[in-house]
Amino acid sequence: MKARKVTSMLCALALSVVALAGCASGAINSAQGQAAAPAEQERTEAAPAEEAAPAEETAAADENAPEGDPIRLGTIYAMSGGNAAIGANILRGIDFAVAEINAKGGVLGRPLEVVRGDHAGDPATGKSEAERLITQEHVDLMMGCHMSTVTEVVAQVCQQYGVPMITAISTLDRLTDADHEDMDYFFRLCPLNSVYVEDMLKYLKDSTEQTGEEIKTIAIFTDRAAIGQELIRCVNLFKDEYGLELVAEVDYTSNATDLSAQVLALKDANPDAILCDSYIGDATLFVQTLKAQNYSPKMIVAKANGFTDPSFITNLGSIANGVASVVEFNPDLTNGVEINEEFNKEFGVDMNGHSAESYTVVWIFKTAIEAAGSVEGEAVKEALTNLDIQGEFPGGRKIVLPYDRIKFENYELAGEPHYRDNTYASVAIAQIQDGAWKTVWPFNFTETKIAYPAPLE
């Protein structure tokens, strides 16, 4: 009996060893293969971020080198865990702006210095990191975070210590609603979730100008999870204002095994345009199923997520052509071409929405500090409240995002009061044409025309 136990344990051990060996060789194989080994991808992505630090030093060694105590800019993003790749993109944007500003003589003659915190995707960690950066590292300013729930907690800490904070990318509407009226050290650059959807509807209306056909009816195709509920909520907020009739709401459970029933329902409703929000697996299956069910909607506009995942185009190939999506930035934006070239030279990857928005926030801080004439929390807060940037930053570039003015204001959105949001923020719409994302809206930020009806081939 004992002997049997021992043998079976040995066998189990052997099995796990075999499994582990399989892991190792698999990893090597996939790294060698053409199929974008994710591990390797991450490595190459992460490497330039590490090189960013020496780049700063060389910039600081320039003749313009600012002197004096550095102004300390705290950042709290995920640098470890599942969202580390997103954090890396954000930090590239920040490093790029800081290097640029320091090369031009810094802020008030002082260099900018980035002090990095890591929230690893967890609000509690975010809170302790914020406290550490403020009380131990003595940061003067704060940027963060990716993931609105973490941003909310960090903003509270900043409010408590009187440290001005700007979020570049947290889009949750709630962050600036009536409950947060008193959080006057917190500002938001990016558009709100509902503004994303409002811009999708604006795009549908504006598209008539190029396509000659008016969009009257829309359908929603989305995940039953939170992202879908949010899309449905926002569309209902604005659809009447834009004179659109919602003819079908079609949903499914994440990682669906089959979407043909959903596609048939859409085909039956025959809307002029389909708005969607899905994770990558379902987004891929959706377009494949459209083809399989012989249905070619004239217009598909997605709220990013899976549709803008790099593997969307890789996996679908030409049948993805014509799918449009909201983007915060695209390298072909008229104001973005130049910076993207320099950025790509520095880091070896294109600037994305997150890096562009973070880049912009660093410049906002610079402008505000110079207007305030000090880095003292309250003075910078006042300067941010009165800030109005039109077209370009003083001593810097044109705004690289798809809008030309930045001003933090209190206002009403769909009947709800909001505080200290950049009311001029807008997204762009890009469409997949010839296998690449091309900006098609706002019309004054691009020369590419909308491909209509969406070819899907």
Next chain:
Amino acid sequence: MSTFLQACVNGLLMGGFYSLMGMGQNVIFGVMKIVNFCHGEMLMVGMYLTFVLYTFFGIDPYLSVPIVAVVMFLFGALIQHTLITPSLGTKSFTNLLFLTVGLGLLLSNGALVIFGSTYYTINTPYSQTYINLGPVTMALPRLISFGVLVVISSALFAFLKYTTTGKQIRAVSQNPVGAEVVGINVKSIYILTYGIGVALAGVAGSLLTGFYTIFPTAGASFGFRALIVVVVGGLGSIPGAFLAGIFLGLLETMVALFISPSYSDLIVFVTFIVILVVRQTIIARRR
């Protein structure tokens, strides 16, 4: 009408996969009376295996079906021999429950470590080929897959019904003690059955790659449906599982067509519970 026909075809094509998954699960359950909770993950392993064969060796997904079947059979046999057989002796259901659930977690996280969370697809020259039959459109990969799985199901029926080994498997499933008494090696039958069950899941995964995305948790939704198929089709019954799979596929599309796609999961699970309750009542009355 054309929508109805299209929905029927869609249901049938999808139902075939649920059948294949359900039959694999049922072979295992029939013989060992254990529920294989990592059945969905075995499908996922089959998908990645096909993906690797295609990407690194250029083997067409359909040609790799036999390879996947053999590899998965050996994998299943190894797991049965080293992990499940020793646990069967303990007569503890929870032990096996945790074992198969844990194995499932191990496999999906293993895939995450090796391949990352990227979603892959296999694009063959015929992936984007569609066949129009009157009002009905079918994607060629789905049609081929359905054909292959009908062949596999028939082969499985024949194997269990007419071969000596098949008869031995059925004997063990009816009465393991009796089978042992007449000289059947029950342990090897267990290994064989688990291997077959896992191979069926792997083959289903392999066939899916023609039109489905490959990711570490791809098996979960299919594994869950396999459980429904097993329960609806009758525990241990292979033809029952085949029909139940087709029924499930049709039910999903019909509910979506006549009620709303939002309710299709809800109604599927309600039907599942109703069938369970009704069957329980009938069995209780018979006694």
